[in-house]
Amino acid sequence: MDSLNRINIRMLISPFIAGAALGITAKFADGREILYYFPILADIMGRFGIWVWTAALIAIRSRTPLLAAARSPAFFAGMLIAYYGYTVLFLGFFPKSQMILWGTVAMVTPFCGFLIWHVHKKRHYANWIASLPFALLFTEWYLTVFAEWYITVDGKLLLLIVYIGMTFSLLAAIPAKKRLFGLLYGVFLSMLLIWLVQAGIIVNLYEQMLNV
Numbered sequence: 001m002d003s004l005n006r007i008n009i010r011m012l013i014s015p016f017i018a019g020a021a022l023g024i025t026a027k028f029a030d031g032r033e034i035l036y037y038f039p040i041l042a043d044i045m046g047r048f049g050i051w052v053w054t055a056a057l058i059a060i061r062s063r064t065p066l067l068a069a070a071r072s073p074a075f076f077a078g079m080l081i082a083y084y085g086y087t088v089l090f091l092g093f094f095p096k097s098q099m100i101l102w103g104t105v106a107m108v109t110p111f112c113g114f115l116i117w118h119v120h121k122k123r124h125y126a127n128w129i130a131s132l133p134f135a136l137l138f139t140e141w142y143l144t145v146f147a148e149w150y151i152t153v154d155g156k157l158l159l160l161i162v163y164i165g166m167t168f169s170l171l172a173a174i175p176a177k178k179r180l181f182g183l184l185y186g187v188f189l190s191m192l193l194i195w196l197v198q199a200g201i202i203v204n205l206y207e208q209m210l211n212v
Helices: 002-029 032-037 040-045 048-060 065-091 096-107 109-120 125-147 153-173 176-198 205-210
Strands: none
Touching (some): 002 040, 002 048, 002 065, 040 048, 040 153, 048 109, 048 125, 096 109, 109 125, 153 176
């Protein structure tokens, strides 16, 4: 039992460290000096895609659904502690509303991790589960590139390369039999979401969260 507990704790440390590293990176991406030389960092680190991509990889690579449900919040805990800890300790700023919002979002990540792990199931519904991260990545890329007027052509090209990289790495992580349908269903869901946002039926969550 002690050996099993040590293994489980060790399995939680790596996603926590990964989250902390990305949290610090995201915080530095907010800095003016970094944005002057690498403005694309704000568009990568400041959106949902990279966080969903990392959390999905962590969940898929977990051995069991319960471990996926534990490792996903460990990743977000590391990210939030590092990002807002740096903000409070070194910048003297306490963004209470944002901390409450993202803390609430992190509370649903155990369910998300548990759900995404089920791409390993040999059932057709697993194809729809596999499509969820792709749907978010495609929707976010489209809305970012075609709705944000300030992004340069070079920036749009770099974002395309980044999102293609995240897509193919996710495809490599999920079971081979789920890749085609997961990708196709992801495109379908993305087209539906884009239409709903542009029709004003649903809101663009990223834009709403920026105003919190």
